[in-house]
Amino acid sequence: MAQLSISFEGSRRLTGPNLFSARPGAVLEALGSVTSDCLARWRRYVQRGRDLLDWPATDASIVRPHNQGASLFIEAPIDLLMTATELNEWAWQTARSEAEMHAPGHPLAGDETAALATLARMQREEAHPAFRRNYLRWREQFAPILFDDESVTLGIGRECRQVRWATKDISAPAELLPADPALPLEPTPVAMVTGSNGKTTSVRVLAAMLRAQGFRTAHNCTDGLFLNGQRLARGDYSGPQGARDVLRHPQTEAAVLETARGGMLRRGLAFTAADAALVTNISDDHFGEYGIDTLEELAEAKLVVARGLKPDARLILNADDPLLRRYGPAAWSHVDWFSLSGDVSCAKSDSAVLQVRDGRLTLSIAEVAHDLGAVADFPLSLGGLAPYNTANLMGASLVAYRLGVDLARIRSVLATFGAEHGDNPGRLxxxxxxxxxxxxxxxxxxxxxxxxxxxxxxxxxxxxxxxxxxxxxxxxxxxxxxxxxxxxxxxxxxxxxxxxxxxxxxxxxxxxxxxxxxxxxxxxxxxxxxxxxxxxxxxxxxxxxxxxxxxxxxxxxxxxxxxxxxxxxxxxxx
Missing domain, CATH: 3.90.190.20 (Mur ligase, C-terminal domain)
Incomplete structure (x- = not known):
């Protein structure tokens, strides 16, 4: 028996800002040669489904070619992402005139009338208009909204309020949460950290600085979930679920989110109201996954974190990385820079800049210089012999400054962090x-x-x-x-x-x-x-x-x- 040739290898929801859009949607990973005629038919069938389902006319359909084929993304209402994946798969198979796979109850390529009726039924079962209305309002207010397959929450830490999806009445959806939520009385500093190398070290240093400022600080990373330096769970929690877990913890007063490339590409960002984001560097890694084949594309993927920032938040970048210098300012307008080499010519007048001058870290803000100490005295730098760890300290220090940590406390952490093996286990x-x-x-x-x-x-x-x-x-x-x-x-x-x-x-x-x-x-x-x-x-x-x-x-x-x-x-x- 001839083996069936499958034209796509993955179809998934993107529940937050992502590589394709600041809006949620669904993406299908098409394999092999993708012709322009086939793509035109795919767009046409997607639009037919949207028209029938009465989705916003502004929703985009985006094609991103890559070495293995192409990523086909469609924007969709936040409460209809499962329906969106079904629409995407049906439109692609119908565009190819080949029903590659079918299960009862799902749209069948080749029978458009029946398929559209099935999609309409799926939408009725999945739709939650109240959540959609509130979600759009919360996003406009940059409120701390989190949701997954189990529940919806608003707020961070002790301010977090939760409603489980199981309470939803599909026939007459109730308001999950107040339409105009009262935001937390106390601000909760939140930062995201990504990059090819140095993420976990930077997260740990930044968390230590926030603790020094007096915040009960939670962080997630490749080693687990942590609250005030104590492990809550073991494993790789650098994806969206790790972010949700630390933000929802009732004792969280500040949060540092290690935000790995894989999670952003697989599901999008979990959180969209961060106060700062750090990108440590861009280097070869994970090519061939989710359509990322080049360093330039990897830089684009890492900079998705900018889509999770509040309007006045800061993006902190490594000025010694040519790709971040090239693409960073286009991703976000408010950028701060750090540099081991001293070249910060990319900085604007409102940028905070952190450099090494005569062996000392110097933070420049509005042309006023602040000395943070001698690099050789920082335990994490191994007497100045580990420049990549010095860069990690610099990025974390800039984020800490933007989150309101006093310079004296930043200096104190720089002078002590890394003196004990337990400060940064598994890293240098x-x-x-x-x-x-x-x-x-x-x-x-x-x-x-x-x-x-x-x-x-x-x-x-x-x-x-x-x-x-x-x-x-x-x-x-x-x-x-x-x-x-x-x-x-x-x-x-x-x-x-x-x-x-x-x-x-x-x-x-x-x-x-x-x-x-x-x-x-x-x-x-x-x-x-x-x-x-x-x-x-x-x-x-x-x-x-x-x-x-x-x-x-x-x-x-x-x-x-x-x-x-x-x-x-x-x-x-x-």
Whole structure:
């Protein structure tokens, strides 16, 4: 039997501002060659559905071509996003004159009359006019509105009021919440943090600064949910649900939201009333997912955070990143800049600017300079040897300033954060084990690994180098092999390959290490210097067993449970 060829691989709701629009909608990922004639038919069928369902005439249909095909996005009313996905799938299959898949109760390509009747029924079942009216009012007021499949909430922390969808009367929808909600009496500072590298470190530093100001601060990141530095839940919470969880916590007085690229592309932004957003940098990572194939497209995806800002909020950007200099001002008009190099010529007159001058951090506001301290004295900078961590401190400091943290408290956190391993677990930790220098970090892409190895060699220029290397299964082969290319530049004396348990993402055990091994051997790496282990802890132990005094061990560790086990092992061995 011939295998059915499927022309799209995903169809999903975008429940908040997203890559395509500041409005919610539905997107379908079409595969293969997408002709202009087929797209014209798709638009026509989408419009027929909209006309029948009486959706706003201003709703847009957007096509975004990419290497795998094209993303087909349609704006839709906030309470009809499931209906929108059905309309999108039906319009695409009908445009291709091929009913690829069909289940009873869903629109059938090839029978337009029946399909439109099915869509009308779906709309009646899903519609919630009261929520739609209130949502539009709340968005206009930049009120703190959050919703998911379970409930709708308005407010943050102790001001948060919640109504569960299960209480909805479909035949006569009741008002979920007051049409003109009383906003929280006390302002709740909220910041979003995104970028290719340094997100979690920046989130932790910023949360520490807000705590120093006296706020009970919640944050979400790749390691879990936290309140005042204490873990509430373990796991990767850098997506929309993590943001909702910390904003809804009854004790939250300030919030820092790690906002990963994947969550923005998969669902859109969860929150649309932030006071500031930070983009740390743009570097190669995750190409091929959700139609992102180039650095320019990745920059566009990261800058979606600007669509979640209040009108007077600030966007904080790295002036040393050429893509952020190029695209940032077009994404948002109120931009502050930080720079290790000192080049802030992109700044406008109303911009706050943070630079390194003569080895000291200097914050300039309206031509008044404020000294924040010597970079070499900041524990997180490793005596000034870790410039990427200095950049993380700079971005977090600018956000903290814009959220109202006193400069004295910013200085205090800069001078102390990172002195203890528990301040920033899993990110650039330094140990001394039996006379060997040991660095652990999250370094998960070529840029991050190269910077980690540069720091390592600045600390120990001549010792034998051991490195562990692995990658998540959802990276394409080019990205995986780029890690091996970086490793080769630093000529490790021992290279231990590993699987990333919990990050296999469709790959078989041993597949990624074997891919890296073959590439290294093709490049001329000595096979006798290669080892391979299935777990990260085993890979670390292999390096420790090999090491002698004066050696340098560079240990990127990714799974949070492995990070904790490795930290405990190194603490005992130190």
């Amino acid at each position: 930790q330094r140990y001394r084990v039996r006379g060997a220098d040991v660095l652990t970090d999250y370094a998960h892409n070529p840029d991050g690994l190269a910077k980690l190895l540069q720091v390592a060699r600045a600390i120990n220029p001549r010792g034998r180098l051991a490195l562990i290397l692995g990658q998540a299964g959802n990276r394409d082969n080019t990205e995986i092999l780029a890690l091996a290319d970086v490793a080769m530049r630093f000529r490790p004396d021992l290279l231990v390959l590993k699987d990333l348990q919990g990050y296999m993402r469709g790959r078989a055990f041993g597949e990624v290490p074997q891919l890296i091994r073959e590439h290294l051997l093709d490049l001329g790496f000595d096979a006798s210097r290669l080892r391979q282990h299935q777990t990260e802890l085993e890979a670390v132990q292999c390096c420790l067993d090999w090491a002698t005094p004066g050696d340098l061990l560079v240990l990127p560790v990714h799974a949070s449970t492995a990070q904790e086990a490795v930290a405990a092992l190194l603490e005992r061995a130190s």
